[in-house]
Amino acid sequence: MIAYHRQALAQQMAHALQGRLLFGDTHNGLFLAAPRRTGKSTFLQGDLTPALQQAGIGVVYVDLWADTRRDPGTLIAEALTQALQAHLGLVARTARKAGLKNVKVAGTLDIDTSRIGQLDGLTLVEALRHLRDASGQPVALIIDEAQHALTSEAGEAAMTALKSARDQMNRPGQVDLMLVMSGSDRDKLLRLMVSAGAPFYGSQIQTLPPLDTDFIAHVAALVEAQRPDLVPVDRAALQEAFAAFGHRPQFFMAAMGAVLNPLSGHDGRFEPELQRAAQDQQAQDEAQMASDYLGLRPLEQAVLWRLLDQGPRFRPYDAEALRFYRDLLGVPVSVPQTQKALESLRQRSPVMVWKSARGEYAVEDAAMHRWFQGRVEAGTWPPGPAAGRRSVDERFQATEARPA
Numbered sequence: 001m002i003a004y005h006r007q008a009l010a011q012q013m014a015h016a017l018q019g020r021l022l023f024g025d026t027h028n029g030l031f032l033a034a035p036r037r038t039g040k041s042t043f044l045q046g047d048l049t050p051a052l053q054q055a056g057i058g059v060v061y062v063d064l065w066a067d068t069r070r071d072p073g074t075l076i077a078e079a080l081t082q083a084l085q086a087h088l089g090l091v092a093r094t095a096r097k098a099g100l101k102n103v104k105v106a107g108t109l110d111i112d113t114s115r116i117g118q119l120d121g122l123t124l125v126e127a128l129r130h131l132r133d134a135s136g137q138p139v140a141l142i143i144d145e146a147q148h149a150l151t152s153e154a155g156e157a158a159m160t161a162l163k164s165a166r167d168q169m170n171r172p173g174q175v176d177l178m179l180v181m182s183g184s185d186r187d188k189l190l191r192l193m194v195s196a197g198a199p200f201y202g203s204q205i206q207t208l209p210p211l212d213t214d215f216i217a218h219v220a221a222l223v224e225a226q227r228p229d230l231v232p233v234d235r236a237a238l239q240e241a242f243a244a245f246g247h248r249p250q251f252f253m254a255a256m257g258a259v260l261n262p263l264s265g266h267d268g269r270f271e272p273e274l275q276r277a278a279q280d281q282q283a284q285d286e287a288q289m290a291s292d293y294l295g296l297r298p299l300e301q302a303v304l305w306r307l308l309d310q311g312p313r314f315r316p317y318d319a320e321a322l323r324f325y326r327d328l329l330g331v332p333v334s335v336p337q338t339q340k341a342l343e344s345l346r347q348r349s350p351v352m353v354w355k356s357a358r359g360e361y362a363v364e365d366a367a368m369h370r371w372f373q374g375r376v377e378a379g380t381w382p383p384g385p386a387a388g389r390r391s392v393d394e395r396f397q398a399t400e401a402r403p404a
């Protein structure tokens with residue numbers, strides 16, 4: 001299992017977060033989007049966290065997807081509670097060692113950490129201030145899959161509280177609270193900042209760059225070191241396969257392991273095998289989406305189709321949407337029926353639809369948009385029962401045969 005580190009990128013971000021750049025807005029929050037499984041959490045924990053710590057910043061990390069059954073507001077409060085408890089323990093021990101009795105260091109010893117974020121307890125703002133005082137360091141709060149906060153009112157409130165904490169704790173030249181938020185879906189993350197009432201109105205999203213040529217070069221060098229018979233490894237072919245795996249290292253590495261396995265039975269170069277594996281994975285992903293779609297009830301399919309087609313403009317119950325469902329199904333569709341279909345799209349497994357606390361909808365997995373677009377462009381939307389198994393040639397002919 002290889003962990004490839006991106007220290008330079010982490011350093012740059014740590015620098016920007018401290019407001020050390022002449023221009024830029026990162027000290028007001030760093031918002032990072034990248035598709036699922038492309039290495040966000042790994043980077044945030046394995047690269048950014050140590051870079052910040054080295055710069056003398058205390059880091060609190062919380063992943064809102066760690067347990068999706070729990071309220072995101074609670075998860076944030078708990079992460080702060082834990083960090084604060086660790087520091088208070090340290091403060092108390094130091095005080096005991098120094099032989100001091102009843103010491104209060106910056107008023108922090110008498111905090112009831114169990115009630116952080118609760119109505120009668122310490123607010124998030126107070127908790128963050130205490131954490132800074134107790135640790136004597138600026139605090140960086142990293143919230144992974146932050147868009148999930150918008151699915152509950154407590155989560156939304158936590159986001160608003162963090163924005164307010166940022167405004168209270170930071171001054172020009174002194175950044176005491178750094179906020180990093182990541183998300184697997186740019187459109188959903190964007191909801192933290194687009195509308196005038198959004199907690200981080202006016203901030204910008206950046207794309208966390210996918211692992212790239214440096215990562216591929218690193219992997220290729222490892223192969224060459226272990227298998228002199230394979231020198232030189234075709235880096236361009238590896239790069240191409242990695243892209244076909246959607247820049248997801250886990251699948252890429254698993255396929256590398258399989259094609260390099262001496263017991264795999266094929267001889268000759270491994271690169272073509274790897275590319276074949278990448279294409280198989282792509283076909284498999286798409287077949288899975290098609291089969292998930294086909295497993296839905298007709299109205300659920302129609303609603304999902306509308307959502308895929310409209311994206312952020314989706315309004316489930318407006319006259320145009322209802323007409324769309326009716327045209328597809330051939331029968332009139334009511335608002336309650338649509339509500340029921342949406343609810344079932346949110347509850348089923350796998351979850352297909354995401355809903356914010358304000359009643360905005362999005363597809364759960366942004367990869368579905370690419371799949372939908374691809375099929376629309378190829379003229380193969382909607383998927384038919386045997387769609388997953390049709391060959392590329394057949395699909396091509398089907399496109400050709402359609403009247404322009």
Ligand SMILES: Nc1ncnc2c1ncn2[C@@H]1O[C@H](COP(=O)(O)OP(=O)(O)O)[C@@H](O)[C@H]1O
Pocket residue numbers: 002003004005034035036037038039040041042043211248249250
């Ligand atoms: N820098 C890296 N080097 C090697 N493998 C990685 C790296 N980043 C991610 N991976 C692999 O990809 C998987 C998914 O990464 P993760 O960070 O969980 O993605 P995300 O948070 O974007 O969904 C990890 O379990 C790991 O196996």
Ligand SMILES: [Mg+2]
Pocket residue numbers: 040041042144
């Ligand atoms: Mg993650």
